[in-house]
Amino acid sequence: xxxxxxxxxxHPVGVTLRDVRKQFGDHVVVDDVSMExxxxxxxxxxxxxxxxxxxxxxxxxxxxxxDSGDITVGDVTIHPETGVSxxxxxxxxxxxxxxxxxxxxxxxxxxxxxxxxxxERVLGRDRKEAEARSRELLARVGLAEKADTYPTRSSGGQxxxxxxxxxxxxxxxxxxxxxxxxxxxxxxGLDVLEVMRGLAGEGxxxxxxxxxxxxxxxxSDRIVVMADGRIIEQGPPSQVLTAPSNERTKRxxxxxxxx
Amino acid sequence: xxxxQAVLLGVPMTVLITVLAFAVGAVLGVPLALxxxxxxxxxxxxxxFVIDVLRGIPPVVFLFVIYFGxxxxxxxxxxxxxxxxxxxxIAAGYLAEIYRGGLLAVHKGQFESAAAxxxxxxxxxxxxxxxxxxxxxxxxxxxxxxxxxKDSSIASTITATEILYRATASSRGHGAGLEPFLIAAVxxxxxxxPLAWLSRTMDARMRARVAR
Numbered sequence: 001x002x003x004x005x006x007x008x009x010x011h012p013v014g015v016t017l018r019d020v021r022k023q024f025g026d027h028v029v030v031d032d033v034s035m036e037x038x039x040x041x042x043x044x045x046x047x048x049x050x051x052x053x054x055x056x057x058x059x060x061x062x063x064x065x066x067d068s069g070d071i072t073v074g075d076v077t078i079h080p081e082t083g084v085s086x087x088x089x090x091x092x093x094x095x096x097x098x099x100x101x102x103x104x105x106x107x108x109x110x111x112x113x114x115x116x117x118x119x120e121r122v123l124g125r126d127r128k129e130a131e132a133r134s135r136e137l138l139a140r141v142g143l144a145e146k147a148d149t150y151p152t153r154s155s156g157g158q159x160x161x162x163x164x165x166x167x168x169x170x171x172x173x174x175x176x177x178x179x180x181x182x183x184x185x186x187x188x189g190l191d192v193l194e195v196m197r198g199l200a201g202e203g204x205x206x207x208x209x210x211x212x213x214x215x216x217x218x219x220s221d222r223i224v225v226m227a228d229g230r231i232i233e234q235g236p237p238s239q240v241l242t243a244p245s246n247e248r249t250k251r252x253x254x255x256x257x258x259x
Numbered sequence: 260x261x262x263x264q265a266v267l268l269g270v271p272m273t274v275l276i277t278v279l280a281f282a283v284g285a286v287l288g289v290p291l292a293l294x295x296x297x298x299x300x301x302x303x304x305x306x307x308f309v310i311d312v313l314r315g316i317p318p319v320v321f322l323f324v325i326y327f328g329x330x331x332x333x334x335x336x337x338x339x340x341x342x343x344x345x346x347x348x349i350a351a352g353y354l355a356e357i358y359r360g361g362l363l364a365v366h367k368g369q370f371e372s373a374a375a376x377x378x379x380x381x382x383x384x385x386x387x388x389x390x391x392x393x394x395x396x397x398x399x400x401x402x403x404x405x406x407x408x409k410d411s412s413i414a415s416t417i418t419a420t421e422i423l424y425r426a427t428a429s430s431r432g433h434g435a436g437l438e439p440f441l442i443a444a445v446x447x448x449x450x451x452x453p454l455a456w457l458s459r460t461m462d463a464r465m466r467a468r469v470a471r
Contacts, residue, residue, distance in 0.1 A: 061375055063371055063374065063375060086379070090377050090379070093374065093375060093376070093377040094377045097375075098372075098375040100368060100371065100372060100375075102368050103368075104366075104368035104369060104371060104372035105372075106369065106372075106373075106387055106391075107391065108390050108391050108394065117386060117387075118373075118376035118377060118378060121378060121382045121386060122376060122377040122378055122382070163372075166376070167375075167376070170376060170377065
């Protein structure tokens with residue numbers, strides 16, 4: 001990775017979820033989950049598929065609107081039940097950056113424009129300033145040479161690093177990662193994980209839904225295990241991964257490690 | 260040769276009707292397509308109703324209604340105005356559906372990442388979703404433009420002095436029968452060919468760029 005770490009966050013903030021509930025039809029996907037993430041803390045959420053991990057993460061920046069519960073990110077508190085003002089929505093999303101499993105880069109824009117456009121349209125930076133910042137972030141994720149190409153010319157791992165740079169360009173104070181390496185070949189995922197490690201090292205608050213047990217073990221301060229829409233166990237990686245107390249966690253970890 | 264000259268006299272009017280009607284349709288199609296996707300039920304149903312009506316009336320009937328109906332009453336319309344309004348409204352109905360197809364082709368993740376970056380729905384639509392949908396819609400829209408070029412001949416029925424009108428007049432005036440119409444056919448093909456070429460080129464270019 002390029003060795004010019006630009007600090008990406010001065011003041012990481014915490015996230016508090018209180019009794020967050022989300023159901024699709026009759027199916028309760030997130031079942032009254034409460035969770036507190038401290039500023040600068042790195043939390044990995046693991047668990048079997050269908051556990052509600054991604055939905056919970058997407059509730060934090062309201063890509064999914066919870067049916068009930070409160071969400072606090074930094075100094076913005078949202079009560080989805082009583083409606084969300086556009087102002088709160090914008091400030092929530094500016095505070096929380098998100099990286100998706102399928103990258104979701106904008107295919108009609110160059111890599112540089114991908115990273116610059118929201119800086120201009122949302123933060124109101126002028127084009128020159130935005131593009132300078134974009135180049136800086138691209139260098140940071142080791143992809144300076146890709147600036148003027150279109151995203152589809154890059155490999156999956158490169159696209160995901162570009163997506164991370166795009167999220168960082170908004171100067172988020174929390175980063176949400178939704179299975180950032182699940183769509184990648186194992187080797188391509190390594191560079192992405194390396195960038196994420198760097199961010200964690202700089203004190204960024206991170207909530208990561210992942211199947212990467214090594215990453216969860218090495219980088220997170222805490223691991224949260226979800227099943228059937230609930231948190232069934234949580235604690236420091238050493239405890240959760242090596243001495244889990246919950247039967248369901250044990251079964252899940254066996255399934256993961258026996259591969 | 261006199262037939263060629265006579266038929267060519269109609270080219271400016273044909274081009275004018277086609278270009279203006281397409282412009283009307285291209286602009287009015289946008290709000291129709293967006294209304295068709297609105298979360299508000301009545302707006303959605305209203306847009307669908309308008310689109311179905313516009314697409315359900317034969318162009319010739321529509322032009323007659325506008326030219327002889329509206330045109331003879333309080334508001335007086337020239338044949339050009341009536342043709343542009345009539346064909347333009349019909350084009351809006353078709354183009355709205357073409358745009359809608361384009362919007363449906365944009366991956367859900369694009370809406371989500373624009374939202375996650377804090378973009379409001381206007382910015383997201385105008386900068387991220389719209390341009391991608393437009394690219395998908397472009398080949399179909401061009402194909403529609405070629406159809407519209409041919410449909411503009413219907414305006415001859417309301418005395419717009421376009422190609423078919425000139426060919427008919429010259430055929431009647433000189434008792435020439437078939438020849439002016441054959442010339443008209445060749446002229447339509449010649450006018451449509453660049454559009455067809457444009458459509459294929461843009462399609463190929465778009466596919467090359469966003470190939471995944």
